[in-house]
Amino acid sequence: MEVALFVSCQVPEAGGSFTFESQLLDTLLQLHAKSRHTFILYVSAKEIPTYLLESSLQIVPCYLSKRAKIKLAVLATIAAIIHKIRHPIARFSVKKWREQHLLNLLKIHQIDLTLSLEPNFHTLEYPYITTIWDLQHKLQSYFPEVSADGEWDRREELYTKMLGRAVCIITGTETGKAEIEKFYQIPAERIKVIPFFTPQFALTTKQIDRDAIAKYALPDRYLFYPAQFWPHKNHIGLLLAIKCLKEKYNLEFSLVLVGADKGAKSHVIDMTKELDLSKQVHLLDFVPQADMAPLYRHAFALVFVTFFGPDNFPPLEAMALGCPVIASNVSGAKEQLADAAILVDPTQPEAIALAIKSLAEDPSLRHNLIESGLKRANQWTAKDYIREVFSAIDDFEAIRCNWK
Numbered sequence: 001m002e003v004a005l006f007v008s009c010q011v012p013e014a015g016g017s018f019t020f021e022s023q024l025l026d027t028l029l030q031l032h033a034k035s036r037h038t039f040i041l042y043v044s045a046k047e048i049p050t051y052l053l054e055s056s057l058q059i060v061p062c063y064l065s066k067r068a069k070i071k072l073a074v075l076a077t078i079a080a081i082i083h084k085i086r087h088p089i090a091r092f093s094v095k096k097w098r099e100q101h102l103l104n105l106l107k108i109h110q111i112d113l114t115l116s117l118e119p120n121f122h123t124l125e126y127p128y129i130t131t132i133w134d135l136q137h138k139l140q141s142y143f144p145e146v147s148a149d150g151e152w153d154r155r156e157e158l159y160t161k162m163l164g165r166a167v168c169i170i171t172g173t174e175t176g177k178a179e180i181e182k183f184y185q186i187p188a189e190r191i192k193v194i195p196f197f198t199p200q201f202a203l204t205t206k207q208i209d210r211d212a213i214a215k216y217a218l219p220d221r222y223l224f225y226p227a228q229f230w231p232h233k234n235h236i237g238l239l240l241a242i243k244c245l246k247e248k249y250n251l252e253f254s255l256v257l258v259g260a261d262k263g264a265k266s267h268v269i270d271m272t273k274e275l276d277l278s279k280q281v282h283l284l285d286f287v288p289q290a291d292m293a294p295l296y297r298h299a300f301a302l303v304f305v306t307f308f309g310p311d312n313f314p315p316l317e318a319m320a321l322g323c324p325v326i327a328s329n330v331s332g333a334k335e336q337l338a339d340a341a342i343l344v345d346p347t348q349p350e351a352i353a354l355a356i357k358s359l360a361e362d363p364s365l366r367h368n369l370i371e372s373g374l375k376r377a378n379q380w381t382a383k384d385y386i387r388e389v390f391s392a393i394d395d396f397e398a399i400r401c402n403w404k
Contacts, residue, residue, distance in 0.1 A: 001037045001112035001397055004060075006122055007052070009045035012288060015228050015260065016313050017118055019199050019289075020133075024117050026200075027382040028389075029055045035390045037397075040109055042102075042122075062105055099123050112400050113167065113393065124161065127400060129168045129392055132176065135159070136232070136308050138183050139331075143232045143307070145262065159184065168392045172196045172311035175332035194388045196311045196336065198377045202320035205293035212294040216284055222254035223356065224299035224323065226292065226314050229265040232307045234328070236271050240349035241303075241356065243275045248350075249357055252280065255303075256295065260286045296321040301359055301366075305346045309333055315341060319373030324366050326355045340369065340376040 007025060010018040029051075032039050041052060042062045052059060102123050106114070114128040122128075137146040137155040146152060163169055163184045169191045171177050177191045223242075227233040235257065245251040255277075257268070265283075272281045287295065296302065302318035303326045310332020315325045319340055327333055329343035337343070342355045359366045 001393065001400060002110055003037050003039050003393060004042050004106060004109070004111045004114045004126075005039050006062075006114065006116050006120065007041050007043045007045075008118065008120070009043060009047075009049060010118075012286075019313055021117050023197070023199055023382045024386060026051075027386045029057065031383065031386050031390075032057065035393070037390075037393055040111070042105070042114075058109075060105055060109065062102060099125075113396060115389070115393070117389075119158075120162075124165055127167045127396065128165075129170065129389075129396075130162055130166050131170045132159075132163070132180060133172070133311060134176070134308060135179050135183055139179070140232070140307060143230075145230050145232060166190065167396050168192050170194050170389070170392070173332040173335045175310045175335055179331075192388070192392050194385050195380045196313065196316065197380050197382045197385045198316040198320050199313060200382060201289055201293060202296070202317040202377065203381070205297075205321060212291045213298050215291070216256075216282075216287075216295070218256060218282065218295070218298060219254040221300050222256045222282070222298075223301055223303045224256050224258075224295060224318075225303050225305070226258040226287070226295075227304070227306065228259040228262045229268060230262045231264050233259075233264070234305045234307055234346050235264065235268045237346055237349050238303060238305050238352065239268070239271055239275055239277060239281070241305075241352035242277060242280060244350050244353040245356060246280075249353070251357060251360060253300070253356065253360075254280050254282060256282045256284060256299070258284045258287045258292075258295065292317070293321055296323045299323050301326055301356065303352065303356065304328065305344070305352055306330070307346055309336075311336055316377050320377035322370050322374065324359060324369035325373060326352070326359070338372075338376055340372040342369070 008021065010021050012018050040058045040060055042060045043052065044062055048059060048061065103125055106126055111126060114122065114126050116130045119132055120130065137152050141147050141152055146155065163180065163186055169180060169186065171180060171191060171193060172195055174193055177193050180186050180191055181188055225238060229235065242253060242255055245253060272278055296318050301324045302314060304312065304314050305328050306312065307328065307330065309330035315327050315337055318325050325341035327337060327341045327343055328346040333343055344351045344355045
């Protein structure tokens with residue numbers, strides 16, 4: 001079959017979505033010859049990365065050309081003139097034209113199936129396989145990042161359309177599969193569980209880069225939390241846990257926070273000052289992936305206290321790099337991390353503090369977590385993931401051959 005793989009070319013600052021797409025795309029470029037299907041890359045970025053241009057796969061730029069943008073601008077102007085720029089009918093006309101532009105490209109290349117490695121769909125007119133990471137707008141709709149400024153409506157519209165007609169929906173856990181079935185009434189046989197893989201950089205790094213440690217002026221013993229500054233990442237709960245350790249148990253830990261600001265960073269800074277933790281908390285903003293491995297390896301532990309799940313990359317990265325993991329006991333966490341992490345209630349700062357305390361007072365517990373973490377991190381790689389994607393495509397071939 002001819003398979004169109006949509007590529008968004010995420011930037012590193014996107015965090016987990018960049019890691020997910022870039023790692024899988026790189027792996028597919030290595031393994032595509034072992035599939036009996038032909039992959040064509042539909043790239044939405046205007047500037048196509050060099051490594052894609054150097055690959056043997058055909059590339060179709062599907063970003064809007066200057067001419068297309070002019071046509072859309074004309075449509076928008078007409079809509080404004082008739083005072084319907086905010087009316088659903090006006091928006092639909094523009095969106096419909098964009099979809100038609102993509103449909104024309106798919107027809108030209110005689111595409112049989114489209115594939116998205118991230119949660120998205122581009123046209124309902126072709127059979128497609130798509131991916132779901134979480135449905136937190138259903139489970140925890142009160143967080144502003146999944147509800148404010150129309151975000152809840154955007155997600156709900158996207159997922160309702162996308163999931164209902166998908167050939168196959170890929171998700172990382174049985175927990176995630178059950179949530180898709182529950183919220184969108186999708187038949188179980190159309191949902192395929194493929195566990196999250198451990199990113200390659202964490203599996204191949206063996207030594208601590210002392211220069212990176214010096215570069216960021218890191219303390220000798222610190223807790224590490226790489227997470228973009230969203231409210232759901234629960235930085236405040238972690239600050240309260242650090243305060244509890246200091247006041248109640250006379251344990252003082254430094255905390256290194258890494259991540260791009262998504263609107264909550266100023267609140268974290270204010271709370272750090274209010275709790276009198278400024279000397280203990282180090283904020284590094286965005287750190288390139290090349291520097292992440294030494295930060296994990298040098299840390300006393302990863303404290304990943306997010307409210308969202310079921311799948312997250314940092315615990316797997318930490319495990320691969322010999323960093324013990326304390327993680328939130330969100331739905332699906334036990335399935336993803338098994339017995340290789342201490343799971344805590346993210347709503348209870350004292351529970352987080354006690355988990356950190358147990359690692360500080362019990363070296364054997366820390367050692368056992370490191371050992372079990374290394375085993376868990378090596379169970380599932382990006383190659384395993386792509387092979388399962390190939391399998392999903394193979395399964396649909398017998399059905400797809402019945403029409404042009």
